[in-house]
Amino acid sequence: MKLQPVKPGAAPALGDEVADVTQEAGDAEVRKHIAKIGERMDELQTALYAEGKQALLIVLQARDGAGKDSTIRRVFGRLNPVGCMVTSFKVPTALELRHDFLWRVHQAVPPKGTIGVFNRSHYEDVLVVRVHQLVPEKVWRARYDQINAFEHLLTQNGVTILKFFLHISKDEQKERLRERLDDPAKQWKFNAADLGERDKWDEYTHAYTDVLRLTSTPEAPWYVVPADKKLPRDAMIAEVVVEALERMDPRFPGPPEGLEEFRRLLS
């Protein structure tokens, strides 16, 4: 399945039934496919870094257990870490709360030549903040426009933006949270607060629907990724990223001025 961007103004269905896809080939074959896309991604990243004129920003949002961390590891772990930076946005610090909600986000925007991955993002300020009523409605309602203006600023200044919502079903989340409890190597990921968030499933669905409806733009599109199955999830995201990099079409700079003279000096 090939992911399509959410049409501006559209409110895609976010029911359990769209969290799953049919995996089109065996695991080994899908893994090989992902590895092949990964190689191309790597080539394109090298050119992007060499060119130094554009950046790529990838935003990952999801409910707990939907696989943000594992996506980062499996898709973006293939890139050269010199040119790829992951920023994980946690509960804002006291200092961050004394600034507007985009202040800390702006600082983490990837510089030219690099790829930046946001593990959660400014969208939490219209998700958890909205669901838990951490600010008055008037304040979070105004944020959709503020976000669009901010992302417009970035795209006008050489940053390509891709936003992924990893969408899992309520049953799959239960499965994964239980896995965390049962596996000593995963227990550290379990957070009692996740159960409270799970109780607010529908409120989050509603908040995500508004995010998609109000902030998917042609220049900074959202993709809803069916994420109940991990391999197709990785493949679909990797494909969108590589296609975006192909469109960005980064080029190696030409030879340095004075090439022949340098050759002579090094002969």
Next chain:
Amino acid sequence: MKLQPVKPGAAPALGDEVADVTQEAGDAEVRKHIAKIGERMDELQTALYAEGKQALLIVLQARDGAGKDSTIRRVFGRLNPVGCMVTSFKVPTALELRHDFLWRVHQAVPPKGTIGVFNRSHYEDVLVVRVHQLVPEKVWRARYDQINAFEHLLTQNGVTILKFFLHISKDEQKERLRERLDDPAKQWKFNAADLGERDKWDEYTHAYTDVLRLTSTPEAPWYVVPADKKLPRDAMIAEVVVEALERMDPRFPGPPEGLEEFRRLLS
């Protein structure tokens, strides 16, 4: 060959002859060996991240063309990017120059649970700065002690430090700079200023010798890595890193309090 830390106060020979080692096995075998160490590194990084109590800081210094970028890609590119951040220190900005030389470095120290790689570092302030006399001798002479005190602060606060000097011979550097000129995918890496640095080969050798002599400590040791051959270089560095992580012995936190209650809630 197993790398040994530079003994505090010792001034190891940095001639061309120690830039090369005999590769002890065929390329395929060494690659397999590196991949195996890489897997172990990955496991240990996961535990380090889960534990969240210690950090690992890796400092890479070298002459141009010695392979800092390629080491990062080939050794640290195996890690989960969520818990690994590379910081490349360039010529200081106007703002950075208005602060002490450790100011920008301190900000890039890896937080607990993560691995940080410095691509160049505060050591440039006693290398390029010394060779080009960018500050009076009195100023850079005082920096060795300042650096030791700074690194002592870090190690006392949960940061393990490993410092690698990738050592290449003058001929190998010539070879690699020529390669950059000849390969359209590498020309962007060529910097005319590198030729001027090459002319100051002996001055840099002298400055590096002082760095090793004055700042290799039991808590923040330097390793001189023979770097004329790439595969042995990667293997030697990966081995030191994994051994350090083994000594740090990160542990997964135990099960969350209330485990049985959470299991019940998710049944």
